Amino acid sequence: MASCPIDHHSFPDPTKLNLLQRPASDMFPFRLPVVFPRVAAAHHLLSLRTTSRPLSSLGSNRLDPNGSVLIETTTTTTPPSPTPDVTGGVQDIYGEDAATEDMPITPWSLSVASGYTLLRDPHHNKGLAFSQRERDAHYLRGLLPPTVISQDLQVKKMMHTLRHYQVPLQRYMAMMDLQETNERLFYKLLIEHVEELLPVVYTPTVGEACQKYGSIFLRPQGLFISLKEKGKILEVLRNWPEKNIQVIVVTDGERILGLGDLGCQGMGIPVGKLSLYTALGGVRPSACLPVTIDVGTNNEKLLNDEFYIGLRQRRATGEEYAELMHEFMTAVKQNYGEKVVIQFEDFANHNAFDLLAKYGTTHLVFNDDIQGTASVVLAGLIGALRFVGGSLANHRFLFLGAGEAGTGIAELIALEISKKCQIPLEEARKNIWLVDSKGLIVSSRKESIQHFKKPWAHDHKPIKELVDAVKAIKPTVLIGTSGVGQTFTQEVVETMAELNEKPIILSLSNPTSQSECTAEQAYTWSKGRVIFASGSPFPPVEYEGRTFVPGQANNAYIFPGFGLGLIMSGTIRVHDDMLLAASEALAEQLMEEHYEKGMIFPPFRNIRKISARIAARVAAKAYELGLATRLPQPKELEKCAESSMYSPSYHSYR
Ligand SMILES: O=C([O-])CC(=O)C(=O)O
Ligand SMILES: [Mg+2]
Numbered sequence: 001m002a003s004c005p006i007d008h009h010s011f012p013d014p015t016k017l018n019l020l021q022r023p024a025s026d027m028f029p030f031r032l033p034v035v036f037p038r039v040a041a042a043h044h045l046l047s048l049r050t051t052s053r054p055l056s057s058l059g060s061n062r063l064d065p066n067g068s069v070l071i072e073t074t075t076t077t078t079p080p081s082p083t084p085d086v087t088g089g090v091q092d093i094y095g096e097d098a099a100t101e102d103m104p105i106t107p108w109s110l111s112v113a114s115g116y117t118l119l120r121d122p123h124h125n126k127g128l129a130f131s132q133r134e135r136d137a138h139y140l141r142g143l144l145p146p147t148v149i150s151q152d153l154q155v156k157k158m159m160h161t162l163r164h165y166q167v168p169l170q171r172y173m174a175m176m177d178l179q180e181t182n183e184r185l186f187y188k189l190l191i192e193h194v195e196e197l198l199p200v201v202y203t204p205t206v207g208e209a210c211q212k213y214g215s216i217f218l219r220p221q222g223l224f225i226s227l228k229e230k231g232k233i234l235e236v237l238r239n240w241p242e243k244n245i246q247v248i249v250v251t252d253g254e255r256i257l258g259l260g261d262l263g264c265q266g267m268g269i270p271v272g273k274l275s276l277y278t279a280l281g282g283v284r285p286s287a288c289l290p291v292t293i294d295v296g297t298n299n300e301k302l303l304n305d306e307f308y309i310g311l312r313q314r315r316a317t318g319e320e321y322a323e324l325m326h327e328f329m330t331a332v333k334q335n336y337g338e339k340v341v342i343q344f345e346d347f348a349n350h351n352a353f354d355l356l357a358k359y360g361t362t363h364l365v366f367n368d369d370i371q372g373t374a375s376v377v378l379a380g381l382i383g384a385l386r387f388v389g390g391s392l393a394n395h396r397f398l399f400l401g402a403g404e405a406g407t408g409i410a411e412l413i414a415l416e417i418s419k420k421c422q423i424p425l426e427e428a429r430k431n432i433w434l435v436d437s438k439g440l441i442v443s444s445r446k447e448s449i450q451h452f453k454k455p456w457a458h459d460h461k462p463i464k465e466l467v468d469a470v471k472a473i474k475p476t477v478l479i480g481t482s483g484v485g486q487t488f489t490q491e492v493v494e495t496m497a498e499l500n501e502k503p504i505i506l507s508l509s510n511p512t513s514q515s516e517c518t519a520e521q522a523y524t525w526s527k528g529r530v531i532f533a534s535g536s537p538f539p540p541v542e543y544e545g546r547t548f549v550p551g552q553a554n555n556a557y558i559f560p561g562f563g564l565g566l567i568m569s570g571t572i573r574v575h576d577d578m579l580l581a582a583s584e585a586l587a588e589q590l591m592e593e594h595y596e597k598g599m600i601f602p603p604f605r606n607i608r609k610i611s612a613r614i615a616a617r618v619a620a621k622a623y624e625l626g627l628a629t630r631l632p633q634p635k636e637l638e639k640c641a642e643s644s645m646y647s648p649s650y651h652s653y654r
Contacts, residue, residue: 122183129149130144151184155185158174159189169216172201173209179221199537204511210265213265214308221290224264224267242287247288248290250342257514261297262299262302264309265302279560280611281564282612284646295324298315329359342363364573370405374405375555378412379601383595387595395475396474397479402481403483414429433458433473439463439464440464441458470492480515493517504531515536518534524541533552534550535553538550547597564618564644571618571619585610
């Protein structure tokens with residue numbers, strides 16, 4: 001870590017804090033003395049602002065020469081400077097350094113959790129793993145049964161409990177409950193049993209959880225920013241207990257997976273994605289902020305559902321929508337600086353492309369559905385071609401679905417071909433065809449289609465049905481990004497198998513119910529010849545004595561490592577070459593043994609290593625492009641990524 005530049009907020013070793021060496025009786029309730037750096041109103045006493053935040057999360061605080069903790073405070077007014085200092089979210093982020101005596105400031109304070117409060121603090125709770133000594137020192141005696149168990153045994157016990165639940169949603173709720181009661185145990189479980197638990201905290205179960213969010217809702221997670229917060233978004237961000245945010249995943253809930261408009265209940269998605277940022281990419285949980293923008297919903301069922309948790313109105317659009325988003329984007333930059341990753345997730349097509357284009361030049365934005373999905377699919381194709389032979393330029397691609405994922409993947413494939421073959425992008429696009437709900441996208445439709453589809457309107461006679469498009473275009477690769485389940489019919493798959501010795505079929509829509517076909521259908525209908533992957537997981541399939549393990553072509557392979565690469569290099573803008581770098585890093589980790597089983601991605605169980613490699617490549621590209629700000633560049637980026645990852649093991653408390 002010492003040589004690694006990742007901003008893990010080097011808070012001084014708490015053992016050196018003489019304050020913390022006070023007798024325990026002094027510590028509960030316990031206030032640390034506070035110094036207001038360069039703020040004249042130093043006599044303000046801080047009251048308890050948050051429940052016992054971990055010392056390590058208070059990155060911008062530091063020791064003064066006497067060993068007192070200097071606590072930086074927050075203002076409740078707009079920062080005094082009209083052009084706030086944008087330095088990456090660690091310096092004067094609320095303008096407090098520049099605050100004058102007459103300016104009100106938010107009274108932050110820090111406390112040491114103890115006793116009953118400690119048991120209910122998810123960041124510090126260890127449950128039965130508190131040692132006897134800790135139980136004495138922290139007023140826990142009697143609050144726990146006498147047995148002391150290890151974290152490993154807790155993992156075993158929790159897995160035992162989870163496996164008992166028959167209903168996936170029960171497992172999801174148990175995991176969410178654990179995240180809210182014992183965060184480290186939650187992450188240890190997720191990291192150590194990633195293949196088993198990914199379908200629980202992520203697709204497909206998270207989709208059902210969003211649909212039923214209102215009914216299963218116990219405690220709020222993340223930040224809800226609705227039209228009611230208009231004009232106050234900066235204040236809302238300041239209500240979040242953590243200051244040093246490195247990644248935000250934000251949705252407006254309009255296109256949750258392939259399930260459509262789930263309004264405010266889309267919150268399950270940013271929460272789930274960010275838990276993968278930590279488990280799969282090693283970003284600290286306290287640096288992750290899930291956000292849902294609530295501008296209403298057009299989902300009648302939800303509007304009439306008495307348990308719905310969001311605004312009960314139809315979606316705001318046009319200027320009203322754009323203004324709220326703009327206020328949010330501005331407030332994020334003002335509050336956290338230039339180096340916070342903002343991941344757009346599950347926005348509808350009509351907003352997703354525009355938001356990415358609008359903020360791509362001013363913010364560190366990444367659209368997971370356009371760019372993350374593109375990068376993972378490209379990786380799968382590059383990986384598969386290493387074994388199948390040939391190059392991308394020899395293939396013909398047909399997509400069902402011309403939205404974010406479809407056009408995003410198509411464009412990244414074209415970019416890779418154009419770079420590798422040194423041909424113009426327009427030329428590279430010619431072998432890529434898209435079908436939308438109205439049929440094949442052809443030049444005669446050019447005037448009537450949305451702007452993001454126009455580059456794919458090639459010369460051809462109109463074709464309505466997918467199967468006819470397959471027969472006419474003769475693709476070698478068929479990719480489903482339609483959000484509509486069971487659209488790769490038997491006839492479609494059989495036609496692909498007639499046209500190709502080894503057809504590549506990717507059925508990417510999520511969750512499982514929306515998958516264009518199942519793994520079993522793909523293997524059976526192609527008589528075991530298909531190279532198949534899907535967005536949501538499918539179990540292995542037996543076909544004529546062979547077991548095929550379908551790969552999961554899901555952006556979860558990419559975004560955690562990609563984001564880590566941006567963070568560790570202090571990158572300020574995303575560039576397409578970084579997506580290509582991520583694809584190549586993932587593709588090269590596919591081994592022959594994986595491919596032989598039918599996989600086109602390495603298994604998820606090695607995901608932290610995979611993410612570290614992706615992070616290193618992304619960071620290296622950022623340095624090469626001059627977009628990285630953490631200087632000098634560390635020599636061994638992959639080691640640096642690995643060593644900076646969050647560990648869920650318990651700390652011992654003095
Ligand atoms: O969440 C997932 O599993 C993949 C994804 O981004 C989507 O389907 O929107
Ligand atoms: Mg998504």
